[in-house]
Amino acid sequence: xxxxxxxxxxxxxxxxxxxxxxxSNFDEFPDxxxxxxxxxxxxxxxxxxxxxxxxxxxxxxxxxAKPKLKTSAPSTN
Numbered sequence: 001x002x003x004x005x006x007x008x009x010x011x012x013x014x015x016x017x018x019x020x021x022x023x024s025n026f027d028e029f030p031d032x033x034x035x036x037x038x039x040x041x042x043x044x045x046x047x048x049x050x051x052x053x054x055x056x057x058x059x060x061x062x063x064x065a066k067p068k069l070k071t072s073a074p075s076t077n
Contacts, residue, residue, distance in 0.1 A: 002009075015025045 017025070
């Protein structure tokens with residue numbers, strides 16, 4: 001494949017379109033009734049959420065910081 005000139009070549013398949021908003025080349029998908037879960041009520045407590053009550057994220061920069069490279073001054077001879 002000549003990747004340097006790929007856009008200069010004609011496409012392998014050129015769909016025929018009737019107008020700018022012609023969608024006849026796309027597949028038809030039936031509408032599906034999505035069953036979304038209902039949101040929890042205010043008085044209901046999620047079981048897994050109690051583990052994180054009063055949790056605060058703290059980042060310890062000293063443990064994750066990368067060491068800086070030491071640059072040496074050029075020697076003058």
